[in-house]
Amino acid sequence: MSLKIALKNYFILFLPAITIMLFMPATSFSADIGNCLLCHKYPGISRVDEEGKLKLFYVNEDIFNNSVHAKVKCDGCHTDIKEIPHKHAIKVDCLVECHIIEPASKKKFSHKDVQTFINKSVHGVIDNKGKEKKFKEDFPTCKSCHDNPLYRPISFFKRVRPGISEQSLGRCRVCHKSEDFIYRSYNHVTTRLHPLNIAGVCAKCHNDLALVTRHGLSTKAVYSYGETFHGKAASFLDERIPNCLDCHVSKGESVHQMLTHKDPNASTSEQNKGKICTTIDCHPSASPKLAKYGVHSEFNLTQSPAQYFFTVFFIVLTGGTLLPLMVIIFLDIVRRFFPNASIGGRK
Amino acid sequence: MKAFLFKIYMLLFMVLVVFFIVVIWNVTFGHIVHEYYERQKVNDITALKGSNEQEVEKSTFEKVILESDERVKNYLGYKILEETRIKGHFHHIGFDIGPDKRSYCVKCHGDIPHDAVKEIRAFLNMHTFFVGCQTCHIKLEGKNKTGVFKWYNRMSGEIVDSPVKTARPGTYKAKIIPFERVNGQLQRIDNDERIAFALEYSKREKTLTEGQKSRAIKLIHKLVSKKPVQCEECHQKDNPLLPFEAIGYPKERVDSITSTEVVGMIKNYTKFYMPKMLTPEEAKKK
Numbered sequence: 001m002s003l004k005i006a007l008k009n010y011f012i013l014f015l016p017a018i019t020i021m022l023f024m025p026a027t028s029f030s031a032d033i034g035n036c037l038l039c040h041k042y043p044g045i046s047r048v049d050e051e052g053k054l055k056l057f058y059v060n061e062d063i064f065n066n067s068v069h070a071k072v073k074c075d076g077c078h079t080d081i082k083e084i085p086h087k088h089a090i091k092v093d094c095l096v097e098c099h100i101i102e103p104a105s106k107k108k109f110s111h112k113d114v115q116t117f118i119n120k121s122v123h124g125v126i127d128n129k130g131k132e133k134k135f136k137e138d139f140p141t142c143k144s145c146h147d148n149p150l151y152r153p154i155s156f157f158k159r160v161r162p163g164i165s166e167q168s169l170g171r172c173r174v175c176h177k178s179e180d181f182i183y184r185s186y187n188h189v190t191t192r193l194h195p196l197n198i199a200g201v202c203a204k205c206h207n208d209l210a211l212v213t214r215h216g217l218s219t220k221a222v223y224s225y226g227e228t229f230h231g232k233a234a235s236f237l238d239e240r241i242p243n244c245l246d247c248h249v250s251k252g253e254s255v256h257q258m259l260t261h262k263d264p265n266a267s268t269s270e271q272n273k274g275k276i277c278t279t280i281d282c283h284p285s286a287s288p289k290l291a292k293y294g295v296h297s298e299f300n301l302t303q304s305p306a307q308y309f310f311t312v313f314f315i316v317l318t319g320g321t322l323l324p325l326m327v328i329i330f331l332d333i334v335r336r337f338f339p340n341a342s343i344g345g346r347k
Numbered sequence: 348m349k350a351f352l353f354k355i356y357m358l359l360f361m362v363l364v365v366f367f368i369v370v371i372w373n374v375t376f377g378h379i380v381h382e383y384y385e386r387q388k389v390n391d392i393t394a395l396k397g398s399n400e401q402e403v404e405k406s407t408f409e410k411v412i413l414e415s416d417e418r419v420k421n422y423l424g425y426k427i428l429e430e431t432r433i434k435g436h437f438h439h440i441g442f443d444i445g446p447d448k449r450s451y452c453v454k455c456h457g458d459i460p461h462d463a464v465k466e467i468r469a470f471l472n473m474h475t476f477f478v479g480c481q482t483c484h485i486k487l488e489g490k491n492k493t494g495v496f497k498w499y500n501r502m503s504g505e506i507v508d509s510p511v512k513t514a515r516p517g518t519y520k521a522k523i524i525p526f527e528r529v530n531g532q533l534q535r536i537d538n539d540e541r542i543a544f545a546l547e548y549s550k551r552e553k554t555l556t557e558g559q560k561s562r563a564i565k566l567i568h569k570l571v572s573k574k575p576v577q578c579e580e581c582h583q584k585d586n587p588l589l590p591f592e593a594i595g596y597p598k599e600r601v602d603s604i605t606s607t608e609v610v611g612m613i614k615n616y617t618k619f620y621m622p623k624m625l626t627p628e629e630a631k632k633k
Binding site for chain 1: 354357360361364365367368371372374375376378379382385386388389419420421422423424425428433434435436437438439440441442444457459461462466468469470472473474475476477515516517518608609612615
């Protein structure tokens with residue numbers, strides 16, 4: 001048998017297998033080796049705990065398989081579960097070494113580095129002097145900000161539509177042969193949160209009036225962001241506008257290392273503030289003075305007197321003209337309904 | 348006719364003007380009033396902060412129960428995934444089932460009612476999503492047994508076709524309800540009369556004497572069996588209580604539900620926990 005015929009036969013033999021692999025649904029790549037979804041695929045699997053909190057044990061397989069943790073096996077995070085039926089599972093420690101091998105270092109993957117960044121940031125529970133900060137319950141844990149991050153592929157080509165860029169994938173395919181690998185790597189690299197989602201994450205704490213006041217913060221940050229041009233554009237789902245991280249994290253640093261504006265290394269410090277707006281992605285030709293405008297101005301005489309009086313002027317101007325105008329129109333319509341009506345017999 | 352149309356036109360115009368008045372008020376002077384109250388809140392919290400005490404969380408009904416049903420949107424570019432946010436919950440839910448508006452049991456017991464037996468309460472609540480309470484808690488035996496079960500829509504309450512083949516396991520917007528025989532006719536066990544009785548009790552509960560309440564509760568629960576249906580009564584190959592094929596389960600799903608894997612797991616659970624399952628009150632005490 002010639003080599004050509006042999007190859008042809010192999011091709012015919014493996015064609016169905018290759019076809020099945022290519023068209024296999026995403027669920028088949030599931031990390032559910034322990035068959036945990038036998039029970040956890042049911043949305044009703046839940047209970048109310050002793051504190052009155054709802055505990056839901058449901059895992060939506062389709063959504064999970066489109067998340068950054070799709071390749072992590074269930075017991076990669078739920079390390080205490082070794083058998084079925086299992087007892088009450090302990091709280092997941094996000095810093096645990098899961099079963100994923102980090103491709104660059106070939107070591108077991110862990111989020112420990114993130115904790116290091118958090119400890120150095122304003123969100124760390126321990127202050128510079130090694131003491132515990134006040135109201136430590138308010139400081140975020142991993143799950144305060146993150147649920148399971150979902151793949152959100154962005155098409156960079158021609159900025160026409162969001163989604164997977166087939167042109168990018170084509171370039172991956174030049175070297176990489178595994179479709180699964182290409183799909184996951186591409187999604188992993190291109191995925192980032194939408195500006196509104198980032199604002200939503202920060203809003204959980206930074207729009208909480210009680211928390212903001214307890215910690216002496218000057219503003220309900222996400223609310224005041226929402227009042228600005230950037231915030232309004234974000235609410236119309238514009239992706240090009242800056243989100244919280246664009247200004248509050250120095251370029252190239254971990255987003256978890258958010259420093260106080262008093263820290264000279266912070267992007268928002270007096271020394272660095274001017275560079276925020278003039279970055280090449282935003283307003284490269286602007287003066288550094290642009291960053292001095294009140295990004296988080298609130299309607300507050302103490303915090304932003306100029307904006308306060310400006311707003312009051314416009315409120316009085318708008319309300320003082322339009323409201324009487326509307327009342328006059330309303331009364332005019334009433335008169336048209338009752339042309340002969342009079343008060344106290346007057347005509 | 349012309350005068351009438353003119354009046355309608357003027358009336359609509361009047362409504363529009365009132366709408367504009369409300370909008371303009373809200374964005375101008377109403378905004379100032381709102382801000383004033385916000386400042387008041389800040390002052391109250393600042394006063395507490397001065398005493399270095401965390402604000403005592405107000406356990407109001409609104410805060411604990413109503414605010415916990417928060418919604419969240421995930422902007423994925425190509426779609427927006429909107430779902431319920433459960434504080435501290437990591438995995439996404441991704442869809443809404445909707446409330447069971449037909450069941451009069453959930454009006455008092457809620458839709459996550461099982462709590463007594465620690466080891467299996469989550470499993471029982473899982474079944475509550477697609478199995479009507481009466482299916483397990485009312486055992487029609489002997490001559491009362493009909494063996495007829497059907498699906499009803501959670502929202503409308505109407506009997507519907509089996510949703511099993513059209514949705515993922517457990518994500519049905521319908522529940523299974525047993526049928527009883529009354530005067531030779533098959534009728535659903537949650538008939539209108541029973542629902543009306545339970546709702547009437549719920550409405551007039553505050554005005555009833557203790558004795559009247561006891562009687563009403565007894566009558567509402569008259570059909571409830573002392574010992575509910577056990578897991579293995581359905582999860583078995585031979586003659587399961589629920590006629591799976593008749594209620595629309597395809598063969599592969601029936602095989603899965605009654606598979607060694609599922610039955611074996613139930614046996615494992617019941618082996619350890621059966622004594623408590625049979626005496627939930629004792630389990631509660633523990």
